[in-house]
Amino acid sequence: MPYKLEQRIYSDPLHDAQRARERLLLEGELPSGFLRAQIEASWQRSLKAGVRFKDPLVAQQSSACDVLELKENHQTLISMAAPEMDHLSRQFNRDKGMVILANDQATILSLLGDRRSLNNAGSYALQSGACWSEDTRGTNALGTAVVDAKPVMINGNEHFLDGVSCFSCTSSPIMGVNGQLLGVLDLTTEANEQHIQGNMSAVQLAARNIENRLFISHFQEHVIIAFHSRSEYLHSAWQGLIAIDLEGNILALNEQACQLLKKSRENLLNLPIETITGQAPTVLLNQLLRNNGATLQLRDVVLYCELLHFPRQLKGLPARKESFAKDARKLKRQANHPSLQKVGAEHPRLAKALRMALKGIDHDLPVLLNGETGTGKEVVARALHNQSQRADKPFIAVNCAAIPEGLIESELFGYREGAFTGSRKGGMVGRFQQANSGTLFLDEIGDMPLALQARLLRVLQERKVSPLGGGEEVDLDIALICATHRDIKTLVKEDTFREDLYYRLNGVGVQLPALRARSDLDVLIADLLSRMGAAHLKIHDEVLAMFRQYAWPGNIRQLEMVMKAAVAFLDEGEKEITIDHLTDDFIEELNTNSSSGRAATIKVTELELIRNTLEQCEGNVSATATTLGISRATIYRKLRECEA
Numbered sequence: 001m002p003y004k005l006e007q008r009i010y011s012d013p014l015h016d017a018q019r020a021r022e023r024l025l026l027e028g029e030l031p032s033g034f035l036r037a038q039i040e041a042s043w044q045r046s047l048k049a050g051v052r053f054k055d056p057l058v059a060q061q062s063s064a065c066d067v068l069e070l071k072e073n074h075q076t077l078i079s080m081a082a083p084e085m086d087h088l089s090r091q092f093n094r095d096k097g098m099v100i101l102a103n104d105q106a107t108i109l110s111l112l113g114d115r116r117s118l119n120n121a122g123s124y125a126l127q128s129g130a131c132w133s134e135d136t137r138g139t140n141a142l143g144t145a146v147v148d149a150k151p152v153m154i155n156g157n158e159h160f161l162d163g164v165s166c167f168s169c170t171s172s173p174i175m176g177v178n179g180q181l182l183g184v185l186d187l188t189t190e191a192n193e194q195h196i197q198g199n200m201s202a203v204q205l206a207a208r209n210i211e212n213r214l215f216i217s218h219f220q221e222h223v224i225i226a227f228h229s230r231s232e233y234l235h236s237a238w239q240g241l242i243a244i245d246l247e248g249n250i251l252a253l254n255e256q257a258c259q260l261l262k263k264s265r266e267n268l269l270n271l272p273i274e275t276i277t278g279q280a281p282t283v284l285l286n287q288l289l290r291n292n293g294a295t296l297q298l299r300d301v302v303l304y305c306e307l308l309h310f311p312r313q314l315k316g317l318p319a320r321k322e323s324f325a326k327d328a329r330k331l332k333r334q335a336n337h338p339s340l341q342k343v344g345a346e347h348p349r350l351a352k353a354l355r356m357a358l359k360g361i362d363h364d365l366p367v368l369l370n371g372e373t374g375t376g377k378e379v380v381a382r383a384l385h386n387q388s389q390r391a392d393k394p395f396i397a398v399n400c401a402a403i404p405e406g407l408i409e410s411e412l413f414g415y416r417e418g419a420f421t422g423s424r425k426g427g428m429v430g431r432f433q434q435a436n437s438g439t440l441f442l443d444e445i446g447d448m449p450l451a452l453q454a455r456l457l458r459v460l461q462e463r464k465v466s467p468l469g470g471g472e473e474v475d476l477d478i479a480l481i482c483a484t485h486r487d488i489k490t491l492v493k494e495d496t497f498r499e500d501l502y503y504r505l506n507g508v509g510v511q512l513p514a515l516r517a518r519s520d521l522d523v524l525i526a527d528l529l530s531r532m533g534a535a536h537l538k539i540h541d542e543v544l545a546m547f548r549q550y551a552w553p554g555n556i557r558q559l560e561m562v563m564k565a566a567v568a569f570l571d572e573g574e575k576e577i578t579i580d581h582l583t584d585d586f587i588e589e590l591n592t593n594s595s596s597g598r599a600a601t602i603k604v605t606e607l608e609l610i611r612n613t614l615e616q617c618e619g620n621v622s623a624t625a626t627t628l629g630i631s632r633a634t635i636y637r638k639l640r641e642c643e644a
């Protein structure tokens with residue numbers, strides 16, 4: 001009873017740890033209930049191992065040769081962890097943070113951090129080769145994470161040794177491809193209870209990224225599929241990963257995959273992927289390759305999947321499979337996103353705007369893309385990222401219109417554990433933080449609620465973000481691309497979009513032309529066909545003429561679907577797409593479009609086309625006439641008609 005009373009009065013864990021320490025010294029026994037359960041169990045183990053509070057910190061001296069050998073033996077882990085350690089240490093530089101990587105015995109492999117902290121680290125036995133196992137140094141984040149094989153946070157005098165009670169340490173285990181413990185990643189800062197919660201999410205995010213990188217590099221000879229129950233989580237540290245061989249057998253899964261599938265690793269290993277997906281592996285792979293992804297409806301969950309890796313070299317496969325693999329590789333190449341040059345190739349005004357946008361991105365200017373639905377805003381955003389200096393960093397896309405209003409804020413900024421009822425254990429890292437060092441693409445920015453616009457503006461001005469429910473502020477270093485199909489200036493006039501935010505986002509504005517106003521329709525068609533693996537196909541003149549007359553309300557997306565359907569309807573040996581290969585629905589659309597009711601639209605489209613081509617040809621009427629395949633006289637006549 002007296003303990004319960006004490007516990008209520010002293011809810012501060014540091015105070016409780018101090019009292020536990022005093023009682024232990026006084027009574028020779030650790031009183032139960034004073035420490036958090038994980039720490040109490042660890043203190044009990046430390047006592048059993050004979051560690052004492054006052055034990056000195058001296059590191060057993062490892063020779064330079066031993067350290068070299070240790071590093072050599074853990075080369076892969078060290079190199080895969082390096083980018084994350086670098087990122088973490090820059091993020092926590094202000095708090096004099098040290099980032100430590102240890103092996104599965106809690107022996108330090110490498111340290112990174114603020115120079116002053118590192119100079120001091122030696123006196124705390126924080127150096128490569130020093131062992132921080134729990135049975136030699138008592139409760140500490142490295143050693144305890146190794147014993148528990150789960151993340152641990154140890155603040156101040158929760159550490160067993162008095163000598164390290166000046167630190168707050170947060171560690172996360174790093175698991176190998178078979179779920180075995182490989183090592184531990186740790187962030188050590190000065191003892192500070194307020195900050196340590198934020199440290200936990202940063203360390204866990206980094207550890208998951210390291211595990212995913214290890215997974216991908218380990219299965220380079222095999223097929224890797226990424227999946228999640230929410231499409232926005234693909235490409236994030238929280239995506240599920242599954243490696244399969246070309247027979248479709250499951251070779252490995254990461255922890256997130258097991259959680260998403262609600263099955264243990266042991267229950268899935270070596271089974272055919274069909275047991276999860278209900279589809280033959282070839283069907284699934286073809287779908288993934290052709291459509292850049294697949295949606296799987298399982299019994300109680302929908303999974304969004306993407307092909308993360310397809311092996312370049314396939315060893316020892318029977319001929320039939322080799323030829324399937326070749327096909328698959330070809331399809332994958334074709335399914336790749338178009339490059340920036342491809343997007344603007346035959347459209348000089350667009351090409352120029354894209355060149356400027358790329359320069360802008362590399363000089364930290366935000367880019368605002370505007371265009372009707374299906375004009376390729378996301379394609380352009382990805383192409384800009386892929387060609388920017390941040391190409392090897394994350395590209396995180398958020399569709400502001402697709403996320404319910406109440407969730408956008410937590411999605412963007414993340415939240416601390418316990419920030420609100422129902423918040424996920426361990427909190428959630430927001431999109432801003434996930435995109436750090438890379439590019440954040442905010443699609444449909446015009447649909448962002450006003451209250452959130454104010455917060456976004458503040459983040460962009462201060463270049464810092466902090467999760468909901470408080471916690472550590474994180475410095476932001478992101479390229480920002482926003483897109484909308486709305487006319488933002490009108491939204492500003494209507495007071496539904498903040499004017500100051502508009503100017504903040506519109507560093508470089510790019511207007512993506514509607515398909516009906518593009519003079520390079522045939523180039524786009526050729527590109528689409530080649531990406532479908534059908535570059536050899538021709539389009540009948542009659543079809544092309546109809547396409548040119550059509551208004552394409554769905555723009556390139558609609559054109560892509562029409563072409564896909566046409567290719568699918570070709571009979572064996574046919575090499576030309578004619579009207580017979582268009583769907584009845586679409587032919588009806590085309591007919592309606594050319595009927596008198598739509599005549600006005602067509603006229604406007606025609607004029608838009610002529611004007612745009614004239615602009616591209618810098619006012620040269622002859623060149624415009626040649627490009628459009630009509631006479632100079634027709635151009636003059638149509639322009640006069642319009643002026644009349």
Ligand SMILES: Nc1ncnc2c1ncn2[C@@H]1O[C@H](COP(=O)(O)OP(=O)(O)OP(=O)(O)O)[C@@H](O)[C@H]1O
Nearest residue numbers: 338343372373374375376377378379485556557560
């Ligand atoms: N330049 C291009 N060349 C080939 N295909 C393209 C090009 N631009 C877009 N596409 C294709 O058109 C489709 C729509 O592109 P995207 O999603 O980028 O458009 P969007 O403007 O972002 O559309 P929405 O506003 O509806 O989100 C995609 O399937 C994409 O592959």
